[in-house]
Amino acid sequence: MSDVMTPAGSAFEATPARRFTPKPARPAPASTLGLRGWIRQNMFSSAPNALVTLLGLWLVYVFVSAIVSWTLVNAVWEAASRRECLDQVGRGGACWPGVVAWIPNLIYGLYPKDQVWRINLAALVLVAWAIPLWLPRVRSKLAIGLSLVLLFPFFASYMFLGGEKGPVWSALIALGLAAFFWVMATSAAEIATGRSFGRLVVVALGAAGRSDAYRRRLHVAALLVLYVAALAVTASLSLSFVQTRLWGGLFLTVVISGFGIAFSLPAGIVLALGRRSRMPLISLLSTTFIELFRSVPLITILFMFNTMLPLFLPAGVEVNQLVRAIVAVCLFASAYMAEIIRGGLQAIPRGQYEAASAMGLGFWQATGLVIMPQALKIMIPNIVGNFIGLFKDTTLVSIVGLFDLLSMARAVGEDTRWLGLFLEPFFFITMIYFVVCFSMSQYSLNLENRLSAGQRR
Amino acid sequence: MALMDSTATPGAPARYAAFFNNATVRSVFYQVLTLACVVGLIGYLVANTIENMSQRGMSAGFDFLGVSAGFGIGFALVPYQEGDSYWRVFVVGIANTMLVAVVGIVLATLLGLVVGLARLSSNWVISNVARWYIEILRNTPLLLQIIAWYFGVFTLLPRPRDSLGWFGGFFLNNRGLYMPAPVPGDGFALTLLAVAAGLVGAVLFARRAQAIREATGRIVPTAAPVLGLALGLPLAVFFVTGAPLGWDNPQLRGFNFVGGLNIPPSFCALIIALSIYTSCFIAEIVRAGVQSVSHGQTEAARALGVPPGRTMRSIILPQALRVIIPPLISQYLNLTKNSSLAIAIGFPDLVSVWMHTSLNQSGRAIPIVAMTMGFYCLVSLAVSLLMNQYNRRILIKER
Structure with a gap:
């Protein structure tokens, strides 16, 4: 390197006056700098562009000022009836007292006021159960997530429904409760000590040095203790029966979409595996189910189950409206989920299957340990998108006579005190739907970026 | 182990194990098991249904199709009178659904294209207006939007006497849009x-x-x-x-308009809500499609001296369309399926007149449900066949 450089270097030394000295960079033109420059470049780069910008700004101004003046500036906050609102501002401002008076109904439907704590408690349990999924120090996330999807519904169903519980039903409720105890214990243990609940029990009892079988037995015993405790709690709980007819509002919307989500994930996995199966009959059956449910509108499925489910079941078995709607939503959601999961499975290169086979893994081991974990990661954005769709689609149950959030909002205008109040409750529930769906979609976008970090360069 | 198995005569248990571990045997076994479960389930449901129907005196035949339906339909694309048969009602429902689908698809595509291009604009204001249009409208339920347009806009319009009028021939009031x-x-x-x-x-x-x-x-x-x-x-x-x-031209006579073409408010609300909602998804598809074409294509075209308009038409668009068309068609299918929400505002589409009114009147649940679902299945089957053909044609020819 230096050999090559020497002649050139010496030439420069011979004529130092001709040495190349770059001029300092000139500052960028003032018109491209700072806020003014940004505005100029992004909003007024040419005459037509400036015109379009002004038009856009005008549109935004008209829209935003109309909304602000209706919802805030001209709105009435205190009145006893819609008549009083109309006397104060006419139709130029929103009449919020009607919505405020109806907020309990918009959220809980006609659920008895003195029993609403049951819904709140179940919601709190749900949040507490889900939080460890986002805590970095918690390692048993798979078990926590699975128990949430599979076992929380038993506990929640009893909290919402109440009434008599037979031995089987009690055992299932206790299973849900025990799972909750375990989730709390193991996440607390993992956050505090970095060890799972089972290991902590083993260490605490001074059995760390004993044989594997002994420690496993100890672990099972600890879980049994939790289950017995849960059984005791369940037995002591006696909640009054609340008919599903009284369920409504945001609560019902969340229950229906929650059931749809919890059911559609496992069912979708089974259907997707079935459709990709090499067994022709299983593939045919899965494909038929998926395509049938995907090609018809949800409302026709709701109507079908509404009219046909009573016919399908043995005479004398009563199925209430809510169960019919939940069955319809679950089957509909699993068909869509199956296609999303199939898409994820297709994105996994063949080499992964072949490598798993070469390692001696069977079908279920290869799928569960190698393929699914990779596929699920790719699918998360689409799964969240499906959840958003499901949450929005639950509004359709109002057509078959359930009192979801949308029906409750329309019921406000039928209250004699607030007769004809329509836009205000609609604006309110639109905000609820928007906040929930928008934050989910932003979260999924964020997740997508984080998960694809490995692929970016 | 393998060596021993092949040389020694296997005993009875080993032979059974080999038999049950054979992939073909297993596959046949699982399939027979699944078939038995499915057939058993269907048989159980059918047996229950037959018993329930005989108990309630219901019939599953299609013979009711020739019977007079005896109810009126507010809006029918094909001629319909109150005495017409159930079959006619079915045809009216399909025609109305198809009308909503076609008009909705045209409007949604135009609107989606405009919003999608606005979203791509280098103008900050325009691209953000488009962004929030998309975010707000696609994150709220469609049914809510349909109901809001119907009860919040079209039924609150003035009475015919105080109609909003344009050009002397177009009138908008709470009975819908009147035009020449x-x-x-x-x-x-x-x-x-x-x-x-x-x-x-x-x-x-x-x-x-x-x-x-x-x-x-x-x-x-x-x-x-x-x-x-x-x-x-x-x-x-x-x-x-x-x-x-x-x-x-429509003329105001007494309390209402006479003559001209009347488009009911439910149709207006349905079309507006459907096309606005779908346009958000189409806009995102258009944006993704245009962004999928590498910028190098534009640069290469400009380097070859291709003018900008021609670059868009002959180079960018054909490549973008390959990405745009498949999801676009599935949005069209979604719009067609979503048109069934018409029932919430009383527009007589297939689900509303057939699966709701006719079913309640005739009580023939099974044939009616089967016919409705059959129609939607047929539409989506036909569309997916066309899609597969198209996909095969536009597949990148790799050499």
Whole structure:
């Protein structure tokens, strides 16, 4: 390197006056700098562009000022009836007292006021159960997530429904409760000590040095203790029966979409595996189910189950409206989920299957340990998108006579005190739907970026 | 182990194990098991259904299709009277659903294209207006939007007497939109013929021009001849035959309008809500499609001296369309399925007149549910067949 450089270097030394000295960079033109420059470049780069910008700004101004003046500036906050609102501002401002008076109904439907704590408690349990999924120090996330999807519904169903519980039903409720105890214990243990609940029990009892079988037995015993405790709690709980007819509002919307989500994930996995199966009959059956449910509108499925489910079941078995709607939503959601999961499975290169086979893994081991974990990661954005769709689609149950959030909002205008109040409750529930769906979609976008970090360069 | 197995005579248990571990045997076993479960389930449901139906005195036959339905339908694209048969009701429902789908698809595509391009604009204000339009509308339920448009806008319009009017022929009130109805006179058929001839001629000319360009590289200007054939020819024939087209303007008589074309408020609300909602998804598809074409393509085209308009038409768009068309078609299918929400505002589409009113009137749950689902399945099957054909045609030819 230096050999090559020497002649050139010496030439420069011979004529130092001709040495190349770059001029300092000139500052960028003032018109491209700072806020003014940004505005100029992004909003007024040419005459037509400036015109379009002004038009856009005008549109935004008209829209935003109309909304602000209706919802805030001209709105009435205190009145006893819609008549009083109309006397104060006419139709130029929103009449919020009607919505405020109806907020309990918009959220809980006609659920008895003195029993609403049951819904709140179940919601709190749900949040507490889900939080460890986002805590970095918690390692048993798979078990926590699975128990949430599979076992929380038993506990929640009893909290919402109440009434008599037979031995089987009690055992299932206790299973849900025990799972909750375990989730709390193991996440607390993992956050505090970095060890799972089972290991902590083993260490605490001074059995760390004993044989594997002994420690496993100890672990099972600890879980049994939790289950017995849960059984005791369940037995002591006696909640009054609340008919599903009284369920409504945001609560019902969340229950229906929650059931749809919890059911559609496992069912979708089974259907997707079935459709990709090499067994022709299983593939045919899965494909038929998926395509049938995907090609018809949800409302026709709701109507079908509404009219046909009573016919399908043995005479004398009563199925209430809510169960019919939940069955319809679950089957509909699993068909869509199956296609999303199939898409994820297709994105996994063949080499992964072949490598798993070469390692001696069977079908279920290869799928569960190698393929699914990779596929699920790719699918998360689409799964969240499906959840958003499901949450929005639950509004359709109002057509078959359930009192979801949308029906409750329309019921406000039928209250004699607030007769004809329509836009205000609609604006309110639109905000609820928007906040929930928008934050989910932003979260999924964020997740997508984080998960694809490995692929970016 | 394997060596021993192959040389020694296997005992009975080992032979059974080999038999049950055989992939073919297992696959047949699982399939027979699944089939037995499915057949058993279906048999159980069918047995229950037959028993329930005989108990309630219901029948599953299609014989009711010829019976008079005996209810009126507020809006029918194909002629319908109250005494017409159930079969006619089914046809009316399909026609109305298809009308909503076609009009909705055209409007949603136009709107989606505009919003999608606005979203891509380098103008910060415009791209953000488009962004929030999309975010707000696609994150709220469609049913809520349909109901809001119907009860929040169209039923709150003034009475016919105080209608909003434009150009003396268009009136908007709480009974819907009234507009002039065309009344074809003698010889109007010639104009229609000219439209058909002009369109065929335009397509042939464009194809010929493309063939010449591909063969020789010479660019044949097509814009003027195609416009002349498709628009000029029919207009010329129309005026030569003495403009044989009258307009029947709606007139206010007493409390309502008479004459003209009336579009019910439920149709207006449904179309507006459907096309606005779907346009958000189409806009995102358009944006993704245009962004999927690498910027190098634009740069290469400019380096070769291709003018910007032609770059868009001949280089960017054909490549973007390959990404855009499949999800676009599935949005069209979604719009068609979503049109079934018409039932919430009483527009008589297939689900509303057939699966709701007719089912409640006749009680023939099974044939009616089967026919409705069959129609939607048929539509989506036909569309997916077309899609597969299209996908095969546009697949990138790799050499």
